[in-house]
Amino acid sequence: MLIDFIQQIFNGLVVGSIYTLIALGLTTIFGIFGIAHFAHGSVAMFGGYLTYFLISALGIGLLPSFILAMAAGALLGIVLERVAYYPVRNAPPINSFIIALGLTLIIEKLNLLAFGVDQVIIPTPLVNVINVGGVTMPELRIYVLAIAAILVIGMTLLIQRTWIGMAVRAVAQNRAAAVLMGINVNSVSMFVFALSSALGVAAGVLVGALFAVAPGVSSGLVIKGFAVLILGGLGSIPGAIVGGMLLGVSEAFAAAFVSSAYKDVISFLLMILVLLVRPEGLMRRSSR
């Protein structure tokens, strides 16, 4: 029983770390722009497909392909910010909402056009399975968890400890005051989209290695990402980390001890419960 328990925590953390990567981008973008960037899941799938394409069609190695795809994701993020969201930055929120929906469809269809309709699995050489006291830990899952952890910690340090990170937080908290400090809000906006999209691509690649890259996956990812935001608190980075892990683990428990058919139901019940008890999210100060 204890072994099962630890096993499910491990499984949950692996999936939860991917949710966290998605949610970090969504929450940072929400914090700066106040927009729900629905296309984020499609950006993640674009990254997964691109990585698969680089490996299978061009014969580039796994790691360089991963890094190239993240760089491409960062560029795509900047393009999305400039072309789609920048023009409506002073318009009523409904405009960016509709643009976000439109972008989702456009990127989804572009993925189909560029990469086809087949589901693909990103090939990795990680096939070993490690067994620690009865807990099964496939090597691939350990790598996924480790890569996600490195990216999450890196992102957190960047936001907490560097000038550009401080500028991002300043713009999120008080845009006019940030301008008075000499912060170029345009550069910060582009930086946030680049960083968020690169992290989204990383999530897409991890999903592609662990499960599969497929046309339908993006909407599931983005819905889970927003569930994490609601759990953790909109715009909160610690919230995205705690919320992502919590969602992953609760799903794993639901699948193992109740029924895998009900895992989404149970995770969304958890979300509703948090909304009832702490509407501002787990990590959000209630004073705001």
Next chain:
Amino acid sequence: MLEVSDLRIGYGQVEVVHGVSFNVRKGECVALIGPNGAGKSTILKTVCGLMSPLGGSIMFGGRSTAGEPGHRIAGLGISMCPEGRQVFSEMTVMENLQLGAYTRRRSSIKDDLDEMMTLFPRLRERAGQDAGTLSGGEQEMVAIARALMARPKLCIFDEPSLGIAPRVVDEIEQTLLAIKARGVTILLVEQSVSMALRVADRGYVIEAGLIVLEGSSAELAGNKNVQNAYLGF
């Protein structure tokens, strides 16, 4: 240093500042006074680049800044301590001060941080606390220190005593005098006209978007109309 001529500003189609001219010389403290809604804050926001003027010119250090984006104007050496303080409430006092030096981020700011903590000993005690948890007066200190962290050529204060407990207002007046004594050039908007005239060397009286009177602080304080309208004689 700052030369504003025939400045016209509006919100949408409605012009609220109708051709205002004034200047601030290096090392001077100049106050803009006048009733609520006269356009004082609007003028400051335009000087800082948060708003674009409809017409007229703003010259700072011999360079036209009218309509330039705010972050570039901050980079030229204009610092603003905005109305309502506008501290970054979920960041620590220390981070707020660091952000004040954003335009100087490539140089060392450690000494400046120390200097601000000496100027405002209360901020040293509160350095690790989120700025949003501080009292109004303390937040004003954060906003002032943050503005000074840029080592500005011109420091603008918009209503520093507004919404502050009366006993703290004296403290803010002393602070402004101390900043002036350090040789910082100041442009001040302040609803407490008596305080503004005690701190400033010169002043302009603005009513309904026009300058109606200008002179040294002593002249303005001795003016019958100013006394009746603002000083409560």
